[in-house]
Amino acid sequence: MNQMDNFKKGFFKENPVFTLLLGLCPTLGVTTSAVNGLGMGLATTFVLVMANAVISLIKDIIPDKVRIPSFIVIIASFVTIVDLVMAAYLPALHSQLGLFIPLIVVNCIILGRAEAFASRHNFVASVVDGLGMGLGFTMAVTLLGGIREILGSGAILGHKFIERDGMLIFVLAPGAFIALGYLIAIVNKINAMKAVKAHASAEKDQTQ
Amino acid sequence: MEYILIVISAVFVNNIVLARFLGICPFLGVSNKISTAGGMGGAVLFVITIATIVTYLIHHYILIPLQIEFLQTITYILVIASLVQMVEIIMKKVSPALYQALGVYLPLITTNCAILGVAILVIQNEYNLMQSVVFAIANAIGFTLALVIFSGIREQLDLVDIPEAMKGVPIALIVAGLLSLAFMGFAGIVR
Numbered sequence: 553m554n555q556m557d558n559f560k561k562g563f564f565k566e567n568p569v570f571t572l573l574l575g576l577c578p579t580l581g582v583t584t585s586a587v588n589g590l591g592m593g594l595a596t597t598f599v600l601v602m603a604n605a606v607i608s609l610i611k612d613i614i615p616d617k618v619r620i621p622s623f624i625v626i627i628a629s630f631v632t633i634v635d636l637v638m639a640a641y642l643p644a645l646h647s648q649l650g651l652f653i654p655l656i657v658v659n660c661i662i663l664g665r666a667e668a669f670a671s672r673h674n675f676v677a678s679v680v681d682g683l684g685m686g687l688g689f690t691m692a693v694t695l696l697g698g699i700r701e702i703l704g705s706g707a708i709l710g711h712k713f714i715e716r717d718g719m720l721i722f723v724l725a726p727g728a729f730i731a732l733g734y735l736i737a738i739v740n741k742i743n744a745m746k747a748v749k750a751h752a753s754a755e756k757d758q759t760q
Numbered sequence: 761m762e763y764i765l766i767v768i769s770a771v772f773v774n775n776i777v778l779a780r781f782l783g784i785c786p787f788l789g790v791s792n793k794i795s796t797a798g799g800m801g802g803a804v805l806f807v808i809t810i811a812t813i814v815t816y817l818i819h820h821y822i823l824i825p826l827q828i829e830f831l832q833t834i835t836y837i838l839v840i841a842s843l844v845q846m847v848e849i850i851m852k853k854v855s856p857a858l859y860q861a862l863g864v865y866l867p868l869i870t871t872n873c874a875i876l877g878v879a880i881l882v883i884q885n886e887y888n889l890m891q892s893v894v895f896a897i898a899n900a901i902g903f904t905l906a907l908v909i910f911s912g913i914r915e916q917l918d919l920v921d922i923p924e925a926m927k928g929v930p931i932a933l934i935v936a937g938l939l940s941l942a943f944m945g946f947a948g949i950v951r
Contacts, residue, residue, distance in 0.1 A: 573929060576788070577873050581781035624841060628834040636830060651780075654833045654880055658873040660785060725779050726944065729937030737923075737930035744925060 558680050562688030568661045569692035569732075570739040575661040578652045579693055580728040586709055589697025591645045592652065593690025595638065597683065599630045600662050604670040604682035611671045623666045624657070631656045661689060700731050763894045770898035772946035776874055777906040778939060783874030787907060788932060790865070797911040801904025803865040805897065807847060808875050811840050812896035815879040816889055836879050844869050874903055910939060 568574045575596070582592045606626050614622045635653050638646040646653065656662070665685055670678040701707055704722030706714035721727045776782050783804075790800045815836050823829050848866045851859045869875060878899050882892040913935055922931055 573788070574785075576784040577781050580784060621838070621841060624837055625834060628837050632830060632833050635833065651877060651880060651884070654836075655782075655873045655877060657833055657837050658876055721941070724944065725781070726937040726941040728781065729933045729940055733926075733930045733933030733937065736933065737925045740930065741925040 555677070555680050558677060559684040562681075562684035562686070563691060564688075566685075567688045567692060567739075568685055569689060569696075570736055571743075572661075572664075573736075574664055575659045575689060576732075577655065578659060579696065580732060582649050582652050583693055583697035583700055583728060584704070584723050585701040585707075586694050586698035588645070588648055589693035589695075590690065591642070592649055593686070593693045595634050595649075595653065596656055596659060596661070597686025597690055598634060599627060599656055600665060600686040600689075601679055601682035602630045603627045603662055603666055604678040605675060607666050607670040608673060608675045608678035619671065620663075620667070623663060623671075627662050627666070628657050661685060696728075696732060696735060699735070700727055703727070703731070763891070766891060766894050767898040767901075768949060770895055771902040771905060772943065773949055775902045775906055775940075775943050776878070776899045777903055778936070778943045780877070782877040783872050783903055786869075786872055787903075787910065787936070788929065790907075792911060792914055794908060794911050794915065797907040798904070800865045801900070801907055803869060804872065804874065804903055805900035807840075807844055807866070807869050808878055808900045809893065809896045810847065811843055811875050812879055812882055812892050813889070814843060815839055816882060816892050819883055832880070832883070836876055840875050840879070874899070906939070906943075910936060913939070 562568065566572060569576070569579050578592055578596070583589045603623070603626055607623060631654060634656070635646075638649075638653065665682060669681045673681070698708070700722045701709075702718070704718050704720060704724075704727060706712055706716070706718035719727075722731060770776070774780055777784065777787050786800055786804075790796050818835060818839060819829075819832070823832065823835065844866055848859075851866075878896055882895060885895070887895055914932060917931060917935065926934075
């Protein structure tokens, strides 16, 4: 697999949110607006890339039996860095994301990629994988945040385009579940249509 | 009275799954049958209570005196990971029956963000030890309640004819959304 495919798989084919269903807690919890989603996505991407990089470099000296605790410590260190840097330079975003910043530690995407990819591949491939997966996650949470913001408060990136309030329910907790449910259903539908198309063209090739 | 308020607030008003969005992975993952949902709830109750007590003591007697509160995340996750392992070993030795019932759910709990979330919330809300314990137990009850109701609905959902693309997770999420809507009816009871 070349690096481009490795990078691209995180966006659609193996998107952590839409197809692998990993990291749903922050996906639902912080996506009240597109900016919050973007901030959370980029913070997660940073942790994912750095953790993948470090783990791929030291994978040979970690004894197999203690690899999971070692991975967790590495991930937790980078999460602490993100937490402190964000509190210092982006205090508004930091207070919006709140509890979910320390909870990046238990985001299954990061430990999952460390275990499934970084502990078996070299440095460059691991960084590219982390970047692709991280940006795929960022895309998903920003999209969900954007949809909830448009429907819920009638605004795009903080700029209101209607006079009154939107459907408030989409900014509140139930809207997160419902919006993500429909979004995954749409992705399923697109994938199913693609599969049918691929099947049809394969049959066409055979008859020719 | 204060404890009753904490309990009502954690179980109904700010339900850990439906309002705070913690522990969604097990919520969607092991909620196909009511019996497994009950088992998972029991395991979470057990671990969340012990983890909250231990992390509370560590925070107040180690981290604060040494002024290293910024290491909170690293210490907590290590404590929880080793605690889960320890609980598993002790339970196997002391009470094989309990281990039989809850054992399979224990490894899943390390990555359950509800545990770490409650441990951090206790510190943020500045509870004392007794309040923390009550808060932890109440949250575990809230988690179990949401999980059991949800799995009951999902058992029925298997028999319903729904569009192909909506099957599985999408419809489960929408059901969770409606459940969350129902729980919003409790809003305003406390504060």
